[in-house]
Amino acid sequence: xxxxQNLTKYYGxxxxxxxxxxxxARGEIVGLxxxxxxxxxxxxxxxxxxxxxxxxxxxxxxxxxxxxxxEGRQHIGYLPEAIPLYTDVTVRSxxxxxxxxxxxxRNQIKDRIDDVVEICHLEEYIDVLIGKLSRGFRQRVGVxxxxxxxxxxxxxxxPTIGIDPIQVAQTRQLIKDLGKEHTVLIxxxxxxxxxxxxxxxxxxxxxxxxAEDRIENLSNLLKGSWNVRLEVKGPVxxxxxxxxxxxxxxxxxxxxxxxxxxxxxxQDLRSSLMTAIVQGGWTIHSMGTIDMSLEDIFLRLxxxxxxxxxxxFEE
Amino acid sequence: xxxxxxxxxREFRSYLTSPMAYIVACVFLALMGALFIWYLDSTDYQDTxxxxxxxIWGNLVLMLFAAVLAMRLIxxxxxxxxxxxxxxxxxxxxxxxLGKFLGSLGMLAVMLAxxxxxxxxxxxxxxxxxxxxxxxYLGLFLLGAASLSIGLFASSITTNQIVAAxxxxxxxxxxxxxxxxxxxxxxxxxxxxxxISLYSHFPAFMVGIIDTKAIIYYLSVTALFLFLSMRxxxxxxxx
Numbered sequence: 001x002x003x004x005q006n007l008t009k010y011y012g013x014x015x016x017x018x019x020x021x022x023x024x025a026r027g028e029i030v031g032l033x034x035x036x037x038x039x040x041x042x043x044x045x046x047x048x049x050x051x052x053x054x055x056x057x058x059x060x061x062x063x064x065x066x067x068x069x070x071e072g073r074q075h076i077g078y079l080p081e082a083i084p085l086y087t088d089v090t091v092r093s094x095x096x097x098x099x100x101x102x103x104x105x106r107n108q109i110k111d112r113i114d115d116v117v118e119i120c121h122l123e124e125y126i127d128v129l130i131g132k133l134s135r136g137f138r139q140r141v142g143v144x145x146x147x148x149x150x151x152x153x154x155x156x157x158x159p160t161i162g163i164d165p166i167q168v169a170q171t172r173q174l175i176k177d178l179g180k181e182h183t184v185l186i187x188x189x190x191x192x193x194x195x196x197x198x199x200x201x202x203x204x205x206x207x208x209x210x211a212e213d214r215i216e217n218l219s220n221l222l223k224g225s226w227n228v229r230l231e232v233k234g235p236v237x238x239x240x241x242x243x244x245x246x247x248x249x250x251x252x253x254x255x256x257x258x259x260x261x262x263x264x265x266x267q268d269l270r271s272s273l274m275t276a277i278v279q280g281g282w283t284i285h286s287m288g289t290i291d292m293s294l295e296d297i298f299l300r301l302x303x304x305x306x307x308x309x310x311x312x313f314e315e
Numbered sequence: 316x317x318x319x320x321x322x323x324x325r326e327f328r329s330y331l332t333s334p335m336a337y338i339v340a341c342v343f344l345a346l347m348g349a350l351f352i353w354y355l356d357s358t359d360y361q362d363t364x365x366x367x368x369x370x371i372w373g374n375l376v377l378m379l380f381a382a383v384l385a386m387r388l389i390x391x392x393x394x395x396x397x398x399x400x401x402x403x404x405x406x407x408x409x410x411x412x413l414g415k416f417l418g419s420l421g422m423l424a425v426m427l428a429x430x431x432x433x434x435x436x437x438x439x440x441x442x443x444x445x446x447x448x449x450x451x452y453l454g455l456f457l458l459g460a461a462s463l464s465i466g467l468f469a470s471s472i473t474t475n476q477i478v479a480a481x482x483x484x485x486x487x488x489x490x491x492x493x494x495x496x497x498x499x500x501x502x503x504x505x506x507x508x509x510x511i512s513l514y515s516h517f518p519a520f521m522v523g524i525i526d527t528k529a530i531i532y533y534l535s536v537t538a539l540f541l542f543l544s545m546r547x548x549x550x551x552x553x554x
Binding site for chain 2: 011012045048049050051052070071073074076078080082083084085086087088089097098100101102103145
């Protein structure tokens with residue numbers, strides 16, 4: 001449903017998006033993850049037809065958003081980071097305007113307003129001026145306007161920013177529910193959020209995609225190594241030395257009361273480690289694996305980028 | 316077309332719900348009323364015409380208020396973030412710009428209509444010449460439309476309403492007062508400068524003449540700045 005091909009965007013001299021490629025299949029929920037200023041909003045603005053790319057193509061529902069934007073926009077429900085609300089009208093009259101803007105007629109709009117108000121739990125606020133609503137409710141009105149025309153594709157830019165934790169949870173649930181019927185692209189700089197909502201994540205940093213995969217694959221893909229955690233009854237130093245001698249082991253460190261053994265990716269050393277312990281005459285109380293959290297990955301991705309930059313600078 | 320009307324009607328209604336628009340309309344009517352009295356007084360209440368309030372000060376007031384009405388048109392949407400809603404909806408940029416313009420033109424027409432009690436008073440207490448009154452209002456409306464389109468353009472190039480009003484005021488002042496310079500100059504250059512001035516086409520309307528050249532002039536200025544506004548919106552997508 002969404003195809004981004006060699007997309008590049010310059011703001012004057014500044015490169016905001018640097019030749020990125022990714023796809024979102026029908027029915028998928030994909031997270032665009034990156035720190036502030038990574039190019040997430042720019043990418044979304046190009047996908048929604050708000051901005052034109054400097055080069056490359058953005059396709060939504062088989063419409064090229066640079067040349068056939070008007071048709072493409074009919075298939076998109078967009079919630080920008082700054083929720084686009086008129087504060088001097090009621091929720092009903094705002095949704096009415098949003099619906100008509102997307103070409104719904106009078107009868108369709110009545111039904112759809114009822115539907116989206118129910119979906120977004122706005123029943124009690126339908127005749128309240130938007131200016132009087134709290135940030136959390138404004139967010140819901142923002143989501144309501146994005147789905148009023150039943151778009152195939154939803155593009156949500158930082159949908160949980162600036163709202164309180166309970167509302168964040170509700171919004172995430174709402175997005176998950178919407179994801180059952182819509183193709184969703186959301187952007188976020190919050191890692192747990194993406195792992196909670198999304199099927200797949202595209203990590204973007206300084207305008208470039210640094211990783212793209214399903215969340216579970218991503219952790220395998222990135223770490224290049226994985227950790228085995230052992231709880232051994234025996235002398236710490238001797239156990240450490242013994243474990244280090246096991247073929248393939250990268251590093252062993254002791255974090256009381258565990259020995260953490262770093263193993264190469266795609267190589268399962270657990271039985272060799274077990275044998276080594278038994279040969280030493282010690283006993284194993286527990287053995288487990290430690291997955292790298294998305295935070296670690298993210299931190300690593302971004303810091304690696306920076307350190308590479310530094311190296312280039314030194315050269 | 317449907318979208319243009321939709322955007323125009325939203326724009327017009329938002330004037331009616333905004334306290335600012337009422338303040339602007341009140342001050343406008345008060346100023347116009349004062350100018351009307353001032354003119355009648357200066358003729359010792361002998362002259363039953365409205366040329367007084369349409370004269371230099373009247374049309375300056377109108378231009379000023381057109382700039383104030385137009386300053387919010389696009390700048391405010393950009394500030395609210397609703398600009399993104401409009402420009403990502405399946406609506407053409409031209410429809411957005413035209414809708415905004417027509418919405419504000421509606422508001423200006425209402426404000427002008429509220430001054431119609433001046434001629435009604437003249438008619439009640441005297442025997443005014445209807446012709447110049449009708450052409451005078453036509454002139455004011457055309458001048459107002461041109462001023463609004465200039466204000467719309469100014470509003471499209473900034474996110475700050477005050478800056479938009481100042482830019483619009485600047486363009487209007489230059490286009491207005493350049494006519495006086497033109498009149499002072501002789502020859503072709505003087506004529507050309509006079510012709511491009513907002514000021515030099517107005518007096519004909521006040522004496523009851525429907526000057527096609529003047530009508531075409533005001534409509535061209537309006538069209539030019541609407542076109543520039545559309546280009547400015549389009550440029551925003553590429554920046």
